[in-house]
Amino acid sequence: MTLFENASRRTLPAHTIAVLLTICLVTLADAQVVPVPSTVTAVRKEGTKPRNVVFILSDDHRYDAMSFMGHPLAKTPHMDAMAKNGAHLKNAFVTTSLCSPSRASILTGLYTFRHRVIDNQRAVPEGTLFFPQYLQKAGYKTGFIGKWHMGHANDNPRPGFDYWFSFKGQGKYYPPGPQYTINENGRRVPQDGYITPLLTRKAIEFLEQQTDRDQPFFLYLSHKAVHDPFTPEPQYKDSLQDQLFEFPTSSELLKNNLKNRPRWLLDQRNSWHGMDFALHTGQSVEGFYKRYCEALRSVDDSIGAVVEQLKKMGIHDETLVIYMGDNGFMFGEHGLFDKRVAYETSSRVPMLMQCPSIIEGGSVIEQVVANIDIAPTVMQAMGLKKPPHMDGQSFFALAQLPLAQRKTLPWRDYFLYAYYWEQNYPQTPTHFSLRGDQYKYTTYYGLWDTDELFDIRADPMEQNNLIHLPKFAKIKQKMQDRLYGMMADLGGMEIPMNPPRGRQQNKRLRDRDGVKAADFPEAFIVDEPLRAIE
Ligand SMILES: [Ca+2]
Numbered sequence: 001m002t003l004f005e006n007a008s009r010r011t012l013p014a015h016t017i018a019v020l021l022t023i024c025l026v027t028l029a030d031a032q033v034v035p036v037p038s039t040v041t042a043v044r045k046e047g048t049k050p051r052n053v054v055f056i057l058s059d060d061h062r063y064d065a066m067s068f069m070g071h072p073l074a075k076t077p078h079m080d081a082m083a084k085n086g087a088h089l090k091n092a093f094v095t096t097s098l099c100s101p102s103r104a105s106i107l108t109g110l111y112t113f114r115h116r117v118i119d120n121q122r123a124v125p126e127g128t129l130f131f132p133q134y135l136q137k138a139g140y141k142t143g144f145i146g147k148w149h150m151g152h153a154n155d156n157p158r159p160g161f162d163y164w165f166s167f168k169g170q171g172k173y174y175p176p177g178p179q180y181t182i183n184e185n186g187r188r189v190p191q192d193g194y195i196t197p198l199l200t201r202k203a204i205e206f207l208e209q210q211t212d213r214d215q216p217f218f219l220y221l222s223h224k225a226v227h228d229p230f231t232p233e234p235q236y237k238d239s240l241q242d243q244l245f246e247f248p249t250s251s252e253l254l255k256n257n258l259k260n261r262p263r264w265l266l267d268q269r270n271s272w273h274g275m276d277f278a279l280h281t282g283q284s285v286e287g288f289y290k291r292y293c294e295a296l297r298s299v300d301d302s303i304g305a306v307v308e309q310l311k312k313m314g315i316h317d318e319t320l321v322i323y324m325g326d327n328g329f330m331f332g333e334h335g336l337f338d339k340r341v342a343y344e345t346s347s348r349v350p351m352l353m354q355c356p357s358i359i360e361g362g363s364v365i366e367q368v369v370a371n372i373d374i375a376p377t378v379m380q381a382m383g384l385k386k387p388p389h390m391d392g393q394s395f396f397a398l399a400q401l402p403l404a405q406r407k408t409l410p411w412r413d414y415f416l417y418a419y420y421w422e423q424n425y426p427q428t429p430t431h432f433s434l435r436g437d438q439y440k441y442t443t444y445y446g447l448w449d450t451d452e453l454f455d456i457r458a459d460p461m462e463q464n465n466l467i468h469l470p471k472f473a474k475i476k477q478k479m480q481d482r483l484y485g486m487m488a489d490l491g492g493m494e495i496p497m498n499p500p501r502g503r504q505q506n507k508r509l510r511d512r513d514g515v516k517a518a519d520f521p522e523a524f525i526v527d528e529p530l531r532a533i534e
Helices: 003-009 014-028 077-085 099-108 131-137 195-208 263-268 285-312 371-381 396-400 403-407 470-490
Strands: 053-058 087-089 141-147 163-167 181-184 187-190 217-222 320-325 351-354 363-365 415-419 431-435 439-444 452-455
Touching: 053 285, 053 371, 077 285, 077 320, 077 351, 099 131, 099 371, 131 141, 131 217, 131 371, 141 195, 163 195, 195 217, 195 285, 285 320, 320 371, 363 396, 371 396, 415 470, 431 470, 439 470, 452 470
Parallel strands: 053 217, 053 320, 087 363, 141 163, 141 217
Antiparallel strands: 087 351, 163 181, 181 187, 320 351, 415 431, 431 439, 439 452
């Protein structure tokens, strides 16, 4: 019995059946890798009304730093309101946890091994297609405001946008000098003060100009915050200074490697990306975390201002608003200070969506969704078919279904993650990870080190590496086979490489055992020779 037959027998409403059928077709179309085309062809879905969409992205916002999730430091009333008025996609991930690769996946709908933006140092390869190009081709109005960050070389308008307001690379919280400028549609304009409210004002201006109700619009508002150097807006600065903070249990310093941790992980603790030498400063992770949450307040205000503007324009209920972070961030988890790795706190992101006319308030979506799904989702909401070359799947229809139907839908059962080593930050190796609903397997490629297997249901903080236990050998093998099978099916069996560019951060603090490398995992150590040769 097909899903559609199943749905028909229960005499579901016509709208629900249409949604289910759409998901079936989308899922079936994902069977093989289709090359990226050389031209943009926007194909409209018959009988659908294009919807306006606002996509708000923040930088390095970790999945749990929202007050409705009970976070001890974050204050996010507007994110909380989005969750209440719409859906919280509680299992949202990025396929590579790093600014440029994740942004490239959002804009292309492709895994990193296909778009090949593997670091933050350079522009996208020639021939890259961004999904707003399809929206523009369909006659919709598109705007990009904020951080682009694929390459530091220039801030010129990129294809797919009618309105452009952006800066080179990471951008700046405050203009570094009077000569500093931002690119507004090819014109140089000064940065007027602290960045987050400035980007918000530009977003509101863009929305105000969308007065033609027959021309749908797409706004991509991409915040610079809350990337380091964590710099709050003056009204929020030091507001969390006296708040109590506890380090996560996984930050405990281990004196040996009896727990079979990867050597690279133990070494990374004393590095630019480790809690003992964070960003090569002597500062505490606690102070960094508080400033990060203070800077997040302005991003939250920005969401509130955008939602308020949609209300003013009378289009609040029918406009789809999506909020997400480009990657997670660790403040002491596993002894680390950054993202890049496949651990949950790094690869999970916050994601919220609202569209009150079709999405029930307070919905919680359990399905694993990802950055590669944004392009198909926005395209579906705007009445366009997903181009066949994209890896992601639309979750727009998923969010509209009642919980009971949502649970029976075909959806991805395993989530694939990839990170590629770069010389700038040599402490994080190339690795591939597969996350199922119970087990997560991660392999570190090209290192003499231990892989990891976690039961993420029983051990969500990934503290007990099961990979060397004989009773998990079959599960490890199954996960490994599935990982390489998926990589082969999706076109990921070649490792993308770049020549080195930019500074290398490879220093360690001597007085924190900096001259010593970590112990080998206990499972690698034997006391007697293993073989005798005659
Ligand atoms: Ca980022």
